[in-house]
Amino acid sequence: VSRSLILDTTVRVTYRSVLVLSVYLLFAGHNQPGGGFVGGLVAAAGIALRYVAGGIDEVRSTSPVRPWTVLGTGLALATATAVLPLLIGGDVLESAKLQWDAPLLGPISTTSVLAFDTGVYLVVVGLALMLFEAFGDEWDLAPLREGDDE
Amino acid sequence: LLAALLALHALLGLLVLLFAAPLGRRGLLVGVIAPAATVAWAGWNAPSVLDGNTITQQIAWVPGLGLDIDLRLDAFSLLMVGLVSGIGALVFVYALRYFGPSTRGVGRLAGLLTLFAGAMLGLVLADNLLLLYACWELTSITSYLLIGQADEDPDARAAALQALLITSAGGLAMLGGFVLLGQQAGTFQLSLLLADPPSGALVSVALVLVLLGAFTKSAQVPFHSWLPAAMVAPTPISAYLHSAAMVKAGVYLIARLAPVFAIIGFWQPLVVSVGLLTMIVGGLRALRPHDLKQLLAFGTISQLGFLVVLFGIGQPAATAAGCALLVAHALFKAALFMVVGIIDHQAGTRDIRALPTLGAGWTPTKVVAAIAAASMAGLPPLAGFLAKESAYEALLDGSLAERFVLTGIVAGSILTVAYSLRLVWGAFGTTPTSPQVSMAVARAATPPPPATLFLAPAGALAALTVLLGVAPQLFTELVDAGAGALDDGTAADLSLWHGFTVALLLSAVTVLAGSLLFLVRRRVEPLQARLGPRWSASRVYESLVRGLPRVADAVTGFVQPGSLPVYAAVILSVAAVVPLTGLVLGSWWSGWPALVGPLASVPIAALLIGGAVAAATAARRFTAALLLGSVGYGMALLFVLQGAPDLALTQAAIETLSIVLFLLVLRQLPDRFERRASGRSTAWRLVVSAMVGLLVFGFALAMSGARTARPVSEEMVERALPEAAGRNVVNVILVDFRGLDTLGEITVLVVAAVGATAVARAGRRTSRDVVEEVAE
Numbered sequence: 001v002s003r004s005l006i007l008d009t010t011v012r013v014t015y016r017s018v019l020v021l022s023v024y025l026l027f028a029g030h031n032q033p034g035g036g037f038v039g040g041l042v043a044a045a046g047i048a049l050r051y052v053a054g055g056i057d058e059v060r061s062t063s064p065v066r067p068w069t070v071l072g073t074g075l076a077l078a079t080a081t082a083v084l085p086l087l088i089g090g091d092v093l094e095s096a097k098l099q100w101d102a103p104l105l106g107p108i109s110t111t112s113v114l115a116f117d118t119g120v121y122l123v124v125v126g127l128a129l130m131l132f133e134a135f136g137d138e139w140d141l142a143p144l145r146e147g148d149d150e
Numbered sequence: 151l152l153a154a155l156l157a158l159h160a161l162l163g164l165l166v167l168l169f170a171a172p173l174g175r176r177g178l179l180v181g182v183i184a185p186a187a188t189v190a191w192a193g194w195n196a197p198s199v200l201d202g203n204t205i206t207q208q209i210a211w212v213p214g215l216g217l218d219i220d221l222r223l224d225a226f227s228l229l230m231v232g233l234v235s236g237i238g239a240l241v242f243v244y245a246l247r248y249f250g251p252s253t254r255g256v257g258r259l260a261g262l263l264t265l266f267a268g269a270m271l272g273l274v275l276a277d278n279l280l281l282l283y284a285c286w287e288l289t290s291i292t293s294y295l296l297i298g299q300a301d302e303d304p305d306a307r308a309a310a311l312q313a314l315l316i317t318s319a320g321g322l323a324m325l326g327g328f329v330l331l332g333q334q335a336g337t338f339q340l341s342l343l344l345a346d347p348p349s350g351a352l353v354s355v356a357l358v359l360v361l362l363g364a365f366t367k368s369a370q371v372p373f374h375s376w377l378p379a380a381m382v383a384p385t386p387i388s389a390y391l392h393s394a395a396m397v398k399a400g401v402y403l404i405a406r407l408a409p410v411f412a413i414i415g416f417w418q419p420l421v422v423s424v425g426l427l428t429m430i431v432g433g434l435r436a437l438r439p440h441d442l443k444q445l446l447a448f449g450t451i452s453q454l455g456f457l458v459v460l461f462g463i464g465q466p467a468a469t470a471a472g473c474a475l476l477v478a479h480a481l482f483k484a485a486l487f488m489v490v491g492i493i494d495h496q497a498g499t500r501d502i503r504a505l506p507t508l509g510a511g512w513t514p515t516k517v518v519a520a521i522a523a524a525s526m527a528g529l530p531p532l533a534g535f536l537a538k539e540s541a542y543e544a545l546l547d548g549s550l551a552e553r554f555v556l557t558g559i560v561a562g563s564i565l566t567v568a569y570s571l572r573l574v575w576g577a578f579g580t581t582p583t584s585p586q587v588s589m590a591v592a593r594a595a596t597p598p599p600p601a602t603l604f605l606a607p608a609g610a611l612a613a614l615t616v617l618l619g620v621a622p623q624l625f626t627e628l629v630d631a632g633a634g635a636l637d638d639g640t641a642a643d644l645s646l647w648h649g650f651t652v653a654l655l656l657s658a659v660t661v662l663a664g665s666l667l668f669l670v671r672r673r674v675e676p677l678q679a680r681l682g683p684r685w686s687a688s689r690v691y692e693s694l695v696r697g698l699p700r701v702a703d704a705v706t707g708f709v710q711p712g713s714l715p716v717y718a719a720v721i722l723s724v725a726a727v728v729p730l731t732g733l734v735l736g737s738w739w740s741g742w743p744a745l746v747g748p749l750a751s752v753p754i755a756a757l758l759i760g761g762a763v764a765a766a767t768a769a770r771r772f773t774a775a776l777l778l779g780s781v782g783y784g785m786a787l788l789f790v791l792q793g794a795p796d797l798a799l800t801q802a803a804i805e806t807l808s809i810v811l812f813l814l815v816l817r818q819l820p821d822r823f824e825r826r827a828s829g830r831s832t833a834w835r836l837v838v839s840a841m842v843g844l845l846v847f848g849f850a851l852a853m854s855g856a857r858t859a860r861p862v863s864e865e866m867v868e869r870a871l872p873e874a875a876g877r878n879v880v881n882v883i884l885v886d887f888r889g890l891d892t893l894g895e896i897t898v899l900v901v902a903a904v905g906a907t908a909v910a911r912a913g914r915r916t917s918r919d920v921v922e923e924v925a926e
Contacts, residue, residue: 025799029878030877030882030885031878032877034796035880035884037800037884038800038803041800041803041804044807045803045806045810048806048807048810075900078893111876113876113886113889116885116893120892120896124899127902127903130906130907134907135814135818136814
């Protein structure tokens with residue numbers, strides 16, 4: 001069984017763009033279509049592409065940390081963002097507007113919920129990684145490929 | 151300072167628990183500090199409290215729930231504190247000799263005992279129903295752990311569990327009653343509630359629930375079976391928890407509530423009949439066992455019934471008699487338990503038939519036991535006599551019903567005399583009652599008599615019994631103050647000699663009849679064996695405990711058949727039927743909406759319908775998944791058409807991912823759907839699907855025409871930019887306005903991910919095992 005060169009190359013090129021798109025969606029989300037959930041789903045679709053090209057090993061190589069770490073970090077980040085305002089005397093999930101005049105780039109404004117959204121993003125990505133880990137196989141075992149031999 | 155005493159108990163208890171192993175028996179010496187300090191403090195304040203003053207302390211805990219640490223010490227609480235901490239301190243001293251230096255787990259026991267003493271102290275000081283409940287359950291839990299002290303003994307574990315299940319089931323009912331009472335009264339503070347009692351049907355219900363808790367805790371028939379079983383605990387535990395302190399909790403609660411609530415609803419008939427029944431059943435059962443501790447346990451049940459009757463009537467004179475009996479009973483019963491523990495400890499058995507004759511050196515023990523037993527039987531000049539006499543006196547002048555109650559009490563007291571004699575005879579008598587005894591006498595010389603310190607606590611209690619008996623003025627003052635705190639109208643008049651009264655005659659009859667019953671015990675025993683109950687409360691308990699898992703099994707088997715189609719059918723039918731009835735019954739029709747809308751939606755609709763029909767009829771799972779995906783993409787297109795790019799983006803991304811995941815899972819399943827042979831099942835599926843389809847269609851129509859209020863989305867749109875600094879309203883709602891929902895949802899995602907992984911791994915492991923087995 002051999003891997004398809006064309007598919008491999010296409011996926012490598014596409015994968016990076018998809019990830020950039022997903023991060024863009026995450027950051028743009030507050031003002032334009034997008035957000036942590038959609039961004040995470042797009043990243044997960046990118047990971048699905050990697051899986052199609054090379055099985056679970058290819059998926060594992062996309063992330064330096066294990067799936068459950070991604071999942072847990074996401075939930076912890078979101079919870080921390082939700083609870084932090086309580087500790088400094090606000091309401092649960094109260095948000096603050098941040099503004100920063102960056103050199104060269106001009107004024108950048110964002111809100112503290114970006115951290116919350118990042119948590120959502122990480123949870124969705126982690127979920128996808130977990131599911132591939134749970135149900136996926138190594139590439140040369142994948143029955144999907146069996147048709148190619150015939 | 152009240153709270154500080156409670157904190158001291160908790161602190162010392164936890165400390166001893168923490169260092170249980172190195173402390174061992176010395177833990178008792180540390181633990182005793184708490185009850186001893188309490189006694190000292192209570193003694194210091196006693197004169198003022200007995201004069202009718204109260205000491206209160208309030209600490210806010212959860213004010214929003216009406217849950218505060220309200221502590222209040224009045225004269226009745228002072229009596230209880232005397233019992234709880236005074237006898238508590240003596241039990242600690244007693245336990246120091248009861249347990250050997252190398253006995254396992256004494257450190258743990260000492261810590262738990264200290265914690266129990268604290269919980270019990272909190273219970274009698276609590277002036278807040280919810281705080282009282284918390285302490286109540288704490289005593290149940292510590293009692294559970296203490297009964298199960300010998301944790302490698304299955305009997306001890308079962309007895310501990312039985313006590314816990316019965317008392318905490320009653321406790322739960324009581325909590326319900328407390329909440330109802332508090333709601334009706336508008337306060338959970340006991341003193342306020344009693345000063346301005348609520349009334350109404352709900353209050354009657356609440357009282358019955360509260361009484362359930364009191365009955366279970368104070369081992370009233372038919373909830374009494376846990377108390378004899380709890381006798382597997384070491385004797386110091388039995389002397390403290392199961393005679394003097396914990397079982398008095400129910401009596402305490404009844405005493406507190408009765409003066410105000412006795413006239414409401416079923417209170418009087420219920421409490422008095424349960425109490426009387428308990429007194430008689432306990433007395434009868436106490437004539438049977440050969441185990442001295444069992445005998446005492448049934449005697450305790452009987453006396454608790456007596457107390458419940460006296461307090462439950464709610465009449466001033468009876469309440470005063472109840473206070474007197476409360477004190478007298480704690481003194482003599484704790485002393486008797488201690489003596490039985492001493493006998494058990496020295497002779498190695500507490501079976502009447504196997505007990506050797508206790509000869510030289512045992513005289514002090516015998517004197518203590520005789521005094522305590524005589525007080526129990528109600529002989530002058532002891533505290534028990536005064537208490538029983540005042541009980542007779544209180545009920546003599548009453549109505550017909552009270553005379554009837556008096557008859558029951560006299561009958562119960564006759565039994566008490568009989569089992570008191572049986573106890574003393576059994577423990578110290580020399581007459582062989584069976585061949586075993588003569589054997590035992592032959593085998594063993596007199597066991598070594600107890601050390602002075604071992605007997606001292608019981609001796610102190612016996613001395614107090616005598617003191618209160620020969621100094622009725624002192625006893626009267628105590629009881630008067632205690633009963634006065636419960637009910638203003640009380641006036642106790644305890645004295646050894648009232649003249650030739652009916653009460654005295656009744657006392658004489660009681661003692662004579664009791665002695666007679668004891669003398670003819672050989673005739674009575676076979677009769678009793680024959681009349682012995684076919685079913686006992688403990689058997690009922692056992693069948694309940696065994697039946698519960700069976701019922702749970704059957705219910706689970708019925709509602710969880712493990713068939714995916716059944717689950718889906720149930721969920722979908724419920725989801726369809728409930729709103730459908732609403733749709734059919736309601737008036738929501740606002741006319742058809744525009745049939746087509748934008749022209750581009752026509753081909754999309756065709757794609758959707760075609761995809762759905764094809765997915766439903768596809769023969770291969772793989773094909774069906776792909777077709778479902780096409781339906782999803784069609785929806786995304788519709789969203790784009792309606793101007794919701796956000797939604798479309800999400801829908802498309804989700805659709806992509808679900809197809810991939812579907813394919814991953816489908817690899818594990820057969821390629822084709824199995825053929826549906828049964829026409830009935832097909833018809834059933836069609837019906838459910840049609841219902842769901844109808845519902846969604848009707849709902850969409852109804853919702854689009856039903857809006858009358860201003861949509862909430864407009865408000866969200868207005869607030870999005872100024873309040874949350876975001877222009878994408880959907881995202882602002884997700885992460886800000888409804889952020890907590892999102893947090894909940896991603897938590898669900900995490901749980902689902904972990905669960906799916908676990909299931910998949912478990913499944914995979916078995917399949918690999920199977921492969922290995924095949925390979926072998």
